[in-house]
Amino acid sequence: MSDLEAQLAKRDKEIAHLKAVNEKQTRNAFASEAEFERKLDAAEAAVKEAKQATREAKEKAAEQEETLKRKIKATKKKVEKERELVEAKDAELVRFTQKLQDVMNLLDAERLEKASLTASTSQTERATEKTAKLEAQLEKAHGQIDELARTLERERATAAARHAELTAEMAKEIREFRSPTDDETRMFYEIVIAPSYTEEGLEVLKGKSKNLRILEAKPRLPSTTLRQVGGGWLQQASDSLLPEDIEFEVQSETQPTPEQLEALKFAWRCVKHVKSNAITVATKGRLLGMGSGQPNRVNSVRIALEKAADEVEGSVLASDAFFPFAWGDSVEIACQAGVKAIAHPGGSMRDQEAVDVCNKYGVALVTTGHRHFRH
DSSP: OOHHHHHHHHHHHHHHHHHHHHHHHHHHHHHHHHHHHHHHHHHHHHHHHHHHHHHHHHHHHHHHHHHHHHHHHHHHHHHHHHHHHHHHHHHHHHHHHHHHHHHHHHHHHHHHHHHHHHHHHHHHHHHHHHHHHHHHHHHHHHHHHHHHHHHHHHHHHHHHHHTSEEOHHHHHHHHHOBOTTTSOSBOOOSEEEESEEOHHHHHHHHTTOTTOEEEEOOOOOOOEEEEEETTEEEEEEOOOOOGGGSOOEEOSSSOOOHHHHHHHHHHHHHHTTSOSSOEEEEETTEEEEEEOSOSSHHHHHHHHHHHHGGGGTTOEEEESSOOSOOTTSHHHHHHHHTOOEEEEOOOOTTHHHHHHHHHHHTOEEEEOSOOOOOO
């Protein structure tokens, strides 16, 4: 083979190789073009989806914008309405302030006028007030005098009845007397004692109860009493004083009412029959509780108050002897329990303390100047 042929053969091989490479490149190009087309289609689809999303977002944003505009509009209307209300209230406040100022001006004018009048009439007013007080005190004194007169008359009648013959009329009163607690229950008696009886009176009493004991006892004059002591006898004068025989002297700032004074006399009448140390708690004509025979007075007070129970409020208390202590003791305990008036003989070195305690609690305190003794 000549050199030319060899070159041609080489040339043919190169051409064949180039064809093979070209075919391969062509195939690759076709494959790349198909891939490109696929990618282009995917990109177009993505662009289409993006445009759709953008369009939807714009529509949603437009809706939100429209909603926000409506809210802003409604808020503006509400703010405007509230501003109008505030302006109306401000205007009303201005009018009220002006009226208030006018009233204050009138008050100032009245004060000035009153001040000028007071300067000239103060003495007249004080004199009028003093006169009114004196008239009130005088009227109160007249009332107390009238009440004391009526009380004295009742006591005289009672004293006369104690030493009088028991008649049919008195027997009927005893028979029909009702309990003071309810004004309905008939009182129960076991014994009736009188200086004498009429025949009619006896008949009435016998009809009250088969078990009623009717005794006759002649009145006796006060005398001396005897008490046996070690190695002999003790003779002493009888405790025969009645409330009508003594004077109840007020020691406290609070004055006892006529009803309280009557109740004190009754309590003092009762306490002389109670064994010392003796305390009675009562209302008018009614004994509520008593404390007796205790080694100290405060225990007798506690017992009497305990017996009176719920009825102690507004009651009175009587002691057969003076109170040795007051603060935190007999007097203050009675005041705190509800007692409104207290009677005792007086004569203690601490009498003023009893007065001070009663003044603190607004309780009336009276002294009798006489003590009882039952031992």
